[in-house]
Amino acid sequence: MALLEISNLQISFGGLRAVDDFNLNIEKGELYGLIGPNGAGKTTVFNLLTGEYKPDEGIVKLDGRDITGKSTIEINKAGIARTFQNIRLFKQLSVIDNVKVGLHNQYQYSTATSILRLPKYFAVEKEMNDKAMALLKVFDLDQEAEYLSANLPYGKQRKLEIARALATNPKLLLLDEPAAGMNPNETEELMKTIKVLQKDFQMTILLIEHDMKLVSGICERLTVLNFGRILTQGDTKTVLKNPEVIKAYLGE
Amino acid sequence: MKSKIAAMSKTSRDNFKTYAMVLIVYVVVMIFQAAGLVSSQMSGLLVPLCVYATMAVSLNLVVGILGELSLGHAGFMCVGAFAGAFFSKITENSMGTFPRFFLAIVIGGLVAGIFGFLIGIPVLRLNGDYLAIVTLAFGEIIKNIMNVLYVGQDASGLHFSMTSATDLNMDGATGNLIINGPQGITGTPFDSTFTAGIIILMISLIVVLNLMNSRDGRAIMSIRDNHIAAESVGINITKYKMTAFTISAVIAGCAGSLYAHNLASLIATPARFGYNMSIMFLVFVVLGGIGSMRGSIIAATILTLLPEILRFMAGYRMLIYSIVLIVIMIVNWNPKSRAWLAEHNLSRFLFKKHHEKKEVK
The missing domain is CATH 3.40.50.300 (P-loop containing nucleotide triphosphate hydrolases)
Incomplete structure (x- = not known):
């Protein structure tokens, strides 16, 4: 099939x-x-x-x-995940945060957990961070993880879009x-x-x-x-x- | 201590600076007050200052983080003010000051949150200018409803009317009019203090800044930056728009309740809860930098104190105020002035480092 x-x-x-x-x-x-x-x-x-x-x-x-x-x-x-013909990144977010948005549905914690900074927040955020860094490494973007995504050169923006799509598994x-x-x-x-x-x-x-x-x-x-x-x-x-x-x- | 700060990430360090700024201002004001250096006029401004700063943080969550323009935020503040004051009035003789005031703030926030949620359902289907205009309308509707609302309490319970106090049909002997239409609520206990205001401001800041640096916060900001892409990676747009809008309304409601407990008579006048108030909050947000909580608080402080400082100019006061506003906007946001400030190494006094562009080779 x-x-x-x-x-x-x-x-x-x-x-x-x-x-x-x-x-x-x-x-x-x-x-x-x-x-x-x-x-x-x-x-x-x-x-x-x-x-x-x-x-x-x-x-x-x-x-x-x-x-x-x-x-x-x-x-x-x-x-199904996609990229766009005209790049659609989250421009005011950092490179790594773009990927973390892609990871959104695979990691869960509640709004209250994030506001109260409960231990679960730190545990899950660390997992997300590690996963996002691993993905960025595949695309050779790990050095630019903290940069604003809008400031990446064109070719890297395209790669970041693929990384973000891939993050949704x-x-x-x-x-x-x-x-x-x-x-x-x-x-x-x-x-x-x-x-x-x-x-x-x-x-x-x-x-x-x-x-x-x-x-x-x-x-x-x-x-x-x-x-x-x-x-x-x-x-x-x-x-x-x-x-x-x-x-x-x-x-x- | 120092090494601990250095070990924190850039964002946490930045948040820490914001908290520290608020606390330092609080300590300085308390010392000045103890030394008798604060005029009664100025100390009368301390609670409103906290209210406005909290409102600026609340609105910045919608404008800066969610990226939608709300022009009805004074409406949520109005709901919170009336809900909180109402609660304090009916429990005035049955509860101690502290638990009553605490609950009044919580109730103000909750009721405003419910309004925010209900209004959000239709409003957040729109975006851009349309959303702004509809929120403006809702803000005005709330204010006008408060002006025709009559609520009384007697032995048999609460009575509501939208026409007049006599329509409440209260028992004459035990009847007690609480919300009296256009006369509003009078005699709310004066529970608000500068300390309470700072606590509410700090909690609002912690809520918003912690939310920003979390899974939900990133989802909200991704909608702001590109909603089509956000949807394509599985972000539930409606859910996160509602989350941001409701939390913002809750904070506005708490600020409103704080405000109400600082007034002898709470009336839903246009000057207090009308759209010009909503616009003023928007000015705080835009002047302080959209998305920058610290900037909003600084802007709210300056623009609240300025009319007082300029009071000696009598008739020219508002003229000078407007000119100062224009000058600050230009200096702060004009690309040429920004470049000049950057060249002379002054920019760090005005802008967050976060926004500085990094060149990638």
């Missing part, structure tokens, strides 16, 4: 079919790419998967559980254009990090990307979207050689 099963997903905005008859199966541990020209509906698919939009039709199953139409919070708890990670705005060195480093996530964290990853070097370098399978419909899907090499895909990207 696939980790993520999407069948016949559909949504319209007014008269526009933004996503139509979208089917996708992602196996556990897979690194899957979603590509397509601008406006093809890739981010809309992400928004449908994370509950930002409710689909008009179709079923989304995660690990066999139907999560169609659930709220963003429930979907996150069920095991997801089964499936959605990355929306992780390499956007990165220089070749940063992209290279990002590819390594994503590989680490797949190998060491056994993470299943679905990513949207325009950078073909990254896509062909790390994605095992691809789905190509055009005008809200699936153009083709299959393993990366075959898909990228498909003349229809080349036509969709480069025109006639």
Whole structure:
């Protein structure tokens, strides 16, 4: 059974079919790419998967559980975490606090505990701190833990967003254009990090990307979207050689 | 002691400085008072000063930490004031001063908290300007309801009316009018002292600062910074908005109850509980630095004492007050003046180090 099963997903905005008859199966541990020209509906698919939009039709199953139409919070708890195309960090919080917000639902203590500073507060905070530092280390951000996240350079902000998403302990990670705005060195480093996530964290990853070097370098399978419909899907090499895909990207 | 302070994290050190500042001011004022150096006019200002500083902390929780603009905070203070004073009136002869006053503060906070929770349900669905305007309306509604509320007590219990005192139908012999519509509550026992005020201010500060540096506090601040991202990592936005708003209302209610026990007659006048009061609290928060509790308290202190200090200028008093306000705002927040102050190494007197930007190479 696939980790993520999407069948016949559909949504319209007014008269526009933004996503139509979208089917996708992602196996556990897979690194899957979603590509397509601008406006093809890739981010809309992400928004449908994370509950930002409710689909008009179709079923989304995660690990066999139907999560169609659930709220963003429930979907996150069920095991889908995402990053955003335009970085959405908690800018006035420190780097480590951004990750701690991601850890929020895995560690519990009451409001009264925090106000009264009961022993449980210190115990749980220490655990959270250790866990957050361990995550930051994976992304090579541990030196900047106390910096305001807004002051990080661009590439590190992207990494921090991934770290924060990972902190929610997801089964499936959605990355929306992780390499956007990165220089070749940063992209290279990002590819390594994503590989680490797949190998060491056994993470299943679905990513949207325009950078073909990254896509062909790390994605095992691809789905190509055009005008809200699936153009083709299959393993990366075959898909990228498909003349229809080349036509969709480069025109006639 | 010194090594202990050095071992604390930067935030705890900063919080410690805020607590120390309040306590030092308290000790200095007490010494001055014992030496007879404080004029009666000034000592009359001490309790309101604590009330305003507490209100500034309360509002800063909503504006600075939650990131929503509330313009109705005087309304919560009003609820707390009436609830606390009402409790003190009905238990005046049956309880000792200390437990009665303590309970009056707690009840003021609880009732205001309930109002905060109930008002929060519709209001927190909105955001930005809309939320500000709706809170403004609620603040005014509360004040106006207090102006038409009549409550009396007789042998058979409590009587309520929204029309007039005679409609209470009280037993003439034992009847005792407690809240008399536009005349409010008179004869609340004078229980408030500067010490009580400082204790309430300190507790409010501890509550807010401890909340800020906790799991809940981070959730609240994450909503402020980016609610879409907060939701995407599983933060329950409604829950944490309500938490912050309710705690803020509780603190405002305690401040209100403290305020009421310092007044001969508690009347819900616009000057005391109207929107101009809410705006004044907002001025404290903005002037002191949004999100900075210490700044709010300093701003509340300066702006409460300033009109008194300027009293000798008679008619020009409020004019000078306004000019000072404008000048402080510009000096404090204009980028050019900030740069000039930083260049001349003066910025540490004005801003928290926390906000200084670090360059990452």
